[in-house]
Amino acid sequence: MSRLLSLALLALVMAAGPVLSDQITLRHGLGETTLDPAGVQRIVSVGYHEQDFLYALGLAPVGVHDWFGDRPYATWPWAEAARASLNATPEVQKGMEIDVEWVWSMEPDLIIATFAPLDPQTYAQLSQIAPVIGPPDGYPRWGAPWDVELRLIGQATGRAAQADAVIGQLQSRIEAAAQAHPQFRGHGGTAASYADGQIIGYPSRDGANRLLEALGLQSPAAFDDLAGDRGNFMVSPERLDLFDLDVVLWQVDAPSRAMIEALPSWRATRMAQEGRAIWTDAEMIGAMSFQSPLSIGWALERLILQLDAALDGDPATATDLPR
The missing domain is CATH 3.40.50.1980 (Nitrogenase molybdenum iron protein domain)
Structure with a gap:
């Protein structure tokens, strides 16, 4: 009887469909991306400044894209302490355009492209490698506010609460400076x-x-x-x-x-x-x-x-x- 019961339970599970993970769907400027933030381990940043956003959330990317300045790990002084605290030593892609083959070689499970030279064709190519988070929806290219961008990255990485905390602290500093x-x-x-x-x-x-x-x-x-x-x-x-x-x-x-x-x-x-x-x-x-x-x-x-x-x-x- 126990074997028959087990088979019956298995049949019920299969009829109900696959077990769902904690997946979310995020809308961005190039479409919608479905992913499970809990499964994100290897993040590649292909935009010009997204490494800073990841470090602010306590995340260490395995690959980043150098914009200008030729700094070690594409990290400027304001982000160096955060990078060092995470022991982050990302590979760095040079050049202004996104190197799709380089991204593939990084074996990412999430690609952050919220401030990137991203067109639909490149987005489609990157999406064959891993889930891609493009620029925030509803803003012109390069035109999304930093807090909107941080919230989107926070949602994609399971760090929404951390994003809200960072935003609140920095906005309070800016408001205090304006009042002073x-x-x-x-x-x-x-x-x-x-x-x-x-x-x-x-x-x-x-x-x-x-x-x-x-x-x-x-x-x-x-x-x-x-x-x-x-x-x-x-x-x-x-x-x-x-x-x-x-x-x-x-x-x-x-x-x-x-x-x-x-x-x-x-x-x-x-x-x-x-x-x-x-x-x-x-x-x-x-x-x-x-x-x-x-x-x-x-x-x-x-x-x-x-x-x-x-x-x-x-x-x-x-x-x-x-x-």
């Missing part, structure tokens, strides 16, 4: 850069401009129109006037700064006459570009010092960070 500096409110400000003889501007959805807005500064509405659905726009140096705001965060190296200050129209700007230009060093360029939960926290106090100097009404106040 009411003099920032109502001023116009933006991030800008310079390359190939052109000035590069950014829309309000850019990460650096979002942070400036959280501190009370407003990016010109015209910049959204100029950028359209792109992540930035370029204008000739003759349109330097577009950037003559209450404060401009120039994310440029020393040679580019020299080129900007050598422009015939530079001396007539408020940036030159009233000391409203902030010139970032290499690490601040990296931090403001990454706009990750770790880089924002690292850059916040430095940015506050520079904004305070640029907006104090005294052109003699240096906006450079002290060495």
